[in-house]
Amino acid sequence: MSGFPEGVVRAAEAMRGLFPETPLQRNDYLSAKTGARIFLKREDLTPVRSYKIRGAFNFFRKALAADAGLETFVCASAGNHAQGFAFVCRHFGKKGVVFMPVTTPQQKIDKTRMFGASHVEIRLVGDFFDDCYAAALAFAEESGGLMVPPFDHRDIIEGQATVAHEISAQLAGEDADIVVLPVGGGGLAAGVTRYLGEQGEAPRFVFAEPAGAPSLKQSLAQGKRVRLASLDNFVDGAAVGEIGRENFRLLKEFGEDSVRLVPENRLCATMVEMLNVEGVVLEPAGALAIDALKDFPRKELKGKTVVLVVSGGNFDFERLPDVKERALRFEGLKKYFVFRFPQRPGALRDFLTLLGPDDDIVRFEYLKKSARNFGSVLIGIETKDARNFETLRKRFAEGGWAHQDITENETLAGLII
CATH class of the missing domain: 3.40.50.1100 (Rossmann fold)
Incomplete structure (x- = not known):
């Protein structure tokens, strides 16, 4: 062993004075869903509930070794x-x-x-x-003072690569067929892929990136680093406008199709699922690798050993209502409509007769009276089965209730929901 892998091993050994290795846990729930042997590398269980402590520690360690007076x-x-x-x-x-x-x-x-x-x-x-x-x-x-970068530095990458060193030891000689890595600035992905590659291990690497911040995918597509003109900050731990320079140098040989773009609302459904079923609290970036499983055809996973890096669990529970809202919308269980509502006694009662036993109004708000006899009303409806909305749409049409579904209209939804 020499060069980069040797440096990673030294970093990992030094790190044990700070915190123990994080567990690599087989997850029976995800394994049963996919037909694969799914292992979660639980970086949400470091002292700061994310892998970022690794790169920071290694950067400090090497900087102080070079200049103890810092x-x-x-x-x-x-x-x-x-x-x-x-x-x-x-x-x-x-x-x-x-x-x-x-x-x-x-x-x-x-x-x-x-x-x-x-x-x-x-x-x-x-x-x-x-x-x-x-x-x-x-x-x-x-x-x-010495600036400590979040991801674009060789010592940061080396520190993050200790995740791969631990995974190799924890698999105890078994080879991973697929390793799924979340990507923001690219430090973790660059470190893990380089370490395993130089160790002679050749799993299939898949990178999970937020759909609203596809800096790696666009950079791979164009063959050079691309700065995004705009990005969705919902996945705040991985919403980066430009992949790191050193990170991209190490990742540029991967194909564009190795990156899976994870829709933010679908990611919320995964976060809620892991909380309700497994009792695991994940931040949006921490759920990226798990969510990316949904893009694999079952035949690609069956019988395979798959490692998912769970990058963090620093979730602010004040965000939970928004996460649940996004999850319900993704699953088709909650929709928002703007109705042209008649201004007459009994109109609301008539509308309520259209609802089924599993349908519930969760939002009712007059937006404005667009005419003397009609008003625009925002109505949010939640149901237990997404197929119920097809029945409702037929009843709306048969009853002459003019409406517009604004659930997926980002402009309108952002203004009034």
């Missing part, structure tokens, strides 16, 4: 990188300055402060991450 480290993050950074600052007894956008939820600020204790100072700057990042760079230059 005293101040800097990062810009509103999520898992900040928490891993803070934990490592406390471990090494070094000062850390974390820059976060002013809009960062208080829960994330409090957790970062808790992990770093007296060693970390948090500065809230700007409404958007780009402003925050620029401020962090300026501070690092002025103060002589």
Whole structure:
């Protein structure tokens, strides 16, 4: 063993002084659903509930080995990188300055402060991450502090690759047929694929990326790094506008078809499913690899050994209503309609007679009176079987109830739901 794998092994050995290896657990529920032997690499069980602690620790370790006099480290993050950074600052007894956008939820600020204790100072700057990042760079230059990048650095990649080193040992000589990796900036994917490749292991790698932030897929399609013009921030742990430079160098040989784009609403259904069935709390990015299973034909999985990297479990339960809402919409169990509602006594009673025993009105709101005799009404309906909506549509048509289904209209839904 030499070069990169040797460095990963050294990083993993040093890391054991900080936290034990995370478990690789066979999941009977997912195995039964797919016909495969599904293993979950539980990175949500690190001290900071994500794999980000690995890269941060390795970066600090190597920086301090090169210059023991370093005293101040800097990062810009509103999520898992900040928490891993803070934990490592406390471990090494070094000062850390974390820059976060002013809009960062208080829960994330409090957790970062808790992990770093007296060693970390948090500065809230700007409404958007780009402003925050620029401020962090300026501070690092002025103060002589060392900037710790979230993913685009060789030492970060080497640290994240310790996930692969642990997986190899935990499989105890058995080869994984498929390894599914979530992708944001690409540090985890670059590290795991390089380590296993240089060890002579050749599983099929599949990358799970948010549909609203497809930076790796678009970059592979064009053969160069692509900065996204816009992105959906719902999967905040993996919504990155541009794949890392070093990360893409290590991933550019993969085909565009190796990336599975995960729809955000479908991802919510997976999060709710894992919470209700398995009792596992996942953040959106942490559920990406599990959700990507839904894109595999059963024949591709049957009898295979599949490893899914569960990247994080830092879920703010204040988001749960939104996650449940998105899940119901994806499953076709909840829809929103705008009706042209007659302004007469008994109209609502007449409408209610159209509903079946499993249908329930969960939202009723007058939007405006569009005419003297009619008004526009937003009605949300939830049901127990998606097929019930076909029956309802027929009843609406037969009764002359003019309406528009706005469930999938992102513009309208974003404004009024």
